[in-house]
Amino acid sequence: MRSIFQHIHHSIEQRLRPVEYARSIGVTVGDRCRLLNITNKTFGSEPYLITIGEHVTVTSGVQFITHDGGVWVLRDAHPTLDVIQPIKVGNNVFIGINTILLPGVTVGDNVILAAGAVVTKHIPSNTVAAGVPARAVQSIETYAQKALSSGVPTKGYSPTEKRRFLEDRFAADHAKES
Numbered sequence: 001m002r003s004i005f006q007h008i009h010h011s012i013e014q015r016l017r018p019v020e021y022a023r024s025i026g027v028t029v030g031d032r033c034r035l036l037n038i039t040n041k042t043f044g045s046e047p048y049l050i051t052i053g054e055h056v057t058v059t060s061g062v063q064f065i066t067h068d069g070g071v072w073v074l075r076d077a078h079p080t081l082d083v084i085q086p087i088k089v090g091n092n093v094f095i096g097i098n099t100i101l102l103p104g105v106t107v108g109d110n111v112i113l114a115a116g117a118v119v120t121k122h123i124p125s126n127t128v129a130a131g132v133p134a135r136a137v138q139s140i141e142t143y144a145q146k147a148l149s150s151g152v153p154t155k156g157y158s159p160t161e162k163r164r165f166l167e168d169r170f171a172a173d174h175a176k177e178s
Helices: 002-016 018-024 069-074 140-150 159-177
Strands: 050-052 056-058 087-089 093-095 111-113 127-130 135-139
Touching (some): 127 140
Parallel strands (some): 056 093, 093 111, 111 127
Antiparallel strands (some): 127 135
16 A cells, blocks of 8 residues: 555656655756656666756656666676666756666756757767767757747747737748748
């Protein structure tokens, strides 16, 4: 009965207080972080080896994997072998949907990890990284220039105002294409 209660409690904590939940299982989490839709799979089997800096967003489906499960193949010959390494994420980082961070990686400061990236090596500061395996594809400065030229000023709008603005904007763009 206790395990059912614990499962329910963890599920509620993950949804309502994700940062506090992550800290309670051993993840080091800095200030001003957003952990969106985390699950029991997000932080893997060694959450205490994960460090997340300040002002970091972790989106849905992200997985931090601190161990190499492939050693299972070697288990008969080496019954006690494990390959386990920490993961460190710097400050001011956005980790896109379904990104996977593998053992031993460090993500620098001011980094965007694109959706679906598989991080197998260190990602330097001030970069946007994407792909399988993830690699730097542009600088944060280049990304900022593109975002500023194509972005829309919807922060602070009510949902109704935002919808009206976007429908008008994209209806106008569609009319130009026709």
